[in-house]
Amino acid sequence: MYRLDEDTIINEQDLENWRRTHYSFQINPSQINQTIIIMGWISSKRDHGNVLFIQLRDKFGDTQVVVKKKGNNLENEIFDVLKNLKEHSSIGIKGKVVEQKKSSTSVEIVPEEIKVLSVSTKSAPFLTQAISNIGIDTRLELRALDLRRDYLQNIFKIRFTILNSIREFLISNYFIEVHTPKMIATATEGGAALFPIFYYDKEAFLAQSPQLYKEQLTMAFENVFEIAPIFRAEPSRTNRHLSEAISIDVEKAFVNYHDVMKLLDELVAYIILKIKEKNQTELNNLELELPDIQIPFPRYSYSELVDKLQKNHKYIRWGDDISPKILKDIVGDSFYYIVDWPLSTKPFYVKPKNYSDIIGLPPNSTTTTTTTTTISNENQKDKESESNRIVSESFDLMYGTLELSSGSTRLNNKNILLDNMKKKGLNHAAFDYHLRVFDYGVPPHAGFGLGLERFIMALLKIENIRDATFYPRDIDRLTP
Ligand code: ATP
């Protein structure tokens, strides 16, 4: 029982044997004069004195309900209850379908009986103002309510299409879906950015990527993919990093990075096709047109980009990571690849472009020489070290300045793997569980990890990655 004010008490009722007979999209003029049961929450109310218009929302949209204050007591009672209920209250309505030319479905519902299932006792704090004035933190505090908003409903319906079409596409290309452990003993990339956890009496970590497991699985299943969380203790607050993100990880046997780039091209094209097919309504609501893409996406080599960038940014050296910000001047606002990254910027499992490039070279030769003397000296050094520049069979898929995916051909030769680990200062022993499978014929393989939220951000022009996930986790946020 809820006392809304001095005189108004509203009783919440049980569902009992009431069940919805129609979702909003199933209601049409063929049911005129039938009595149906609809359920949902009040999305809006218009009070015209003795007539009340209510939009009852369910997962597919709104149904118009109209109640008049006249006639018998029962109608008056329904009128009073609905008039007093706040938006977002959950109700069930048993009512007659009647013709209404002005409604988008050409019908509306006149209630004969209602059940108040859950009263909204408060006015939603952020729904009464223009949403653009509300900080995302305020919205996240009440995320489930926030997710009822049209904007996010559209995004998450498209997200669902993206996930389904990824599965469709990969399965039809002979991949199987796998799941790998999220509690692990050692870091995949051997770096920081891990979340330590207690694992019984040992220290363990949340997996920052399924990398080594998906590589191992190519040995048994050849082509595998996983859609699952990755955990990264990102120290900075940005609009494109989450501490827990969904990664679409793909790994394929007997191919190299060119083949998986082609696969990724086709995957992106397929997803866009499917969204256009299934989500035109949502795209219209978001006032978005998806890009008309042409595959293969352009491929720029890391070295060519660095050459271009050096014209305006003299401090950039071959071997540095490329900051997205400075890329702005030279890339368009669409998909493209940066390929052939310096081996030194990539994790130990990434294959050098030419084995002979590294076999026989002295230790540390995989890193570019850096000096701090004058620019002309440095240029000189750069030229000298050009022959030492070791490139990897790797790529990043970008959208404008946003990185969407990283991929590469992986090393499948144990000796080179060991050598690479040594150069990167990694402890072999900690990776023994992984290295030992390389004694048993791991096939050549290549793959990539595509960030789901990043991809959604790019396609749907979302400013903040937090709106591409249900309950974002970041350095400041562990609830809700
Ligand atoms: P960045 O340099 O943008 O932080 P990264 O190179 O560290 O990304 P990778 O290890 O290459 O990321 O991971 C593969 C993909 O997973 C990235 O291209 C990105 O789409 C996604 N990803 C990685 N880290 C995050 C994160 N913290 N939040 C959201 N997505 C992420």
Ligand code: MG
């Ligand atoms: Mg990357």
